[in-house]
Amino acid sequence: MPNKFEFPVELSEFFGERARQFAGWGVPAEVITRARERIADMWDAGPAGWVSVWSEQARAAEATEEWLTAAMCWGAARFPTIVTPERRAAYQRQLSCYQRAAAQCTASFERLTLDVTYRAETTTVPVHIWRDADESPRSLVLICGGVDTWKVELHRMAMAAAKFPGTVVAVVDMPGTGESEVPLAPAVDEILAEVVADLAHRFGVTRTGSLGVSFGGHWAVKLAFTGRIDAAVDLGGPVGATGSPMDISALPNGMPGILGNVLGLSGLPTSLDAARFAEDFSLRRQGLLDSAPRGALLAVNGAADPYVSERDTTVFAGLPNAAAWLVADAGHCATERLPVVLPAALAWLHHALWPAERPAQWLADAVGQLGPLLRDL
Structure with a gap:
């Protein structure tokens, strides 16, 4: 089920909260700091775009065979939802790195x-x-x-x-x-x-x-x-x-767009979508x-x-x-x-x-x- 649409994100606020989330996944603090300093746009595919910067961090981890760190960095690259071709490619790289990381685990x-x-x-x-x-x-x-x-x-x-x-x-x-x-x-x-x-x-x-x-x-x-x-x-x-x-149309930090994609909507949730969500x-x-x-x-x-x-x-x-x-x-x-x-x-x-x-x-x-x-x- 491919996600469909991009949505507004206030990058500084968004990253301020998500940095804790990425750290919880296991992304090293210094990697998060580097990415945060360089990212200028959530959706742009250029060198200062979200996916490009995180992909660089992921490839650096791959080069030293730190497969779990690479998987988590690719997870940050595809974040918050696989709405663009670059994010879909990052997600496939994440799954591949994770299987390599799994081979190194005791379980x-x-x-x-x-x-x-x-x-x-x-x-x-x-x-x-x-x-x-x-x-x-x-x-x-x-x-x-x-x-x-x-x-x-x-x-x-x-x-x-x-x-x-x-x-x-x-x-x-x-x-x-x-x-x-x-x-x-x-x-x-x-x-x-x-x-x-x-x-x-x-x-x-x-x-x-x-x-x-x-x-x-x-x-x-x-x-x-x-x-x-x-x-x-x-x-x-x-x-x-x-x-x-919750009123999904009023949530902070890009959540209306994230939820709209997860629900299979074609755009940001309307007030009718929010009411239906609350009911359902x-x-x-x-x-x-x-x-x-x-x-x-x-x-x-x-x-x-x-x-x-x-x-x-x-x-x-x-x-x-x-x-x-x-x-x-x-x-x-x-x-x-x-x-x-x-x-x-x-x-x-x-x-x-x-x-x-x-x-x-x-x-x-x-x-x-x-x-x-x-x-x-």
Whole structure:
């Protein structure tokens, strides 16, 4: 599903926020600084254009066979969406470098392509599988990103999740992004649920979970509430707890254009598009938030998220089979605190999948460092 249109971006503001995001992927700080100093335009194909500058950084990493750094730099080059031929080429280079990087990792890597039925048609879903080949598989964790962070950029999360014994980690692009063949739509959880079911059968696992990042958290919540997975972590996902997830036409930092492409629109979202989005993607309006989730659920986000309402996290506090962590002094997905938040969230997920194996004190100790950072709910 090719993305279609360019859109206005205030480069200094955009880069100011995204620099933290790129650092979280693993792009070295000095590389980010060099790119930031040289980039003069988001869409221009010339030497000071976004893709050209980032491509130069990626090729420099390739020359020294730093394949993971190269993959992340190519990810920055194709960012925020593959709307131009140069970005599409950068994305293919990213996928190629990532497979080279995977060969150097201690965990076992496999790239699968699944055929999934969606709306009475077959769509292909590429999946990156990570696991310890010496461990017998017994649980599956599906990791799904959001509108501009795709499966390669989730490498660090995948490696952290794969450290838990017997865990098969499956990383996918959210529908509407990356290698997906379909646009984002309210029912694309059907695709993710079928991927989970297929992989659970393929690897013979008995427990399934999900870690959803940004908009991927929306789908993790939906899979947990409908009982199609056993446990889920929602990291910064919009769920429409108040009946309206967000006004996508008014979001900052180029997000209206990013979302418009992911939704398959031909231009920036209109007020009608924004109203339809609010209606279609609200889990409150779908009736899913009126009772407890069937699968265990943890919702986590920063208290200063500029995109997602605080209520989209706190709505789960006090619900049976659910928990909510609101991280003070942190923004979208609590990125600033992720080195502390992620290990705690993965410990929670592992405990939710296998509660009999770990005493409650183990989870309390694993979450302990996070405690002082959380706001009272």
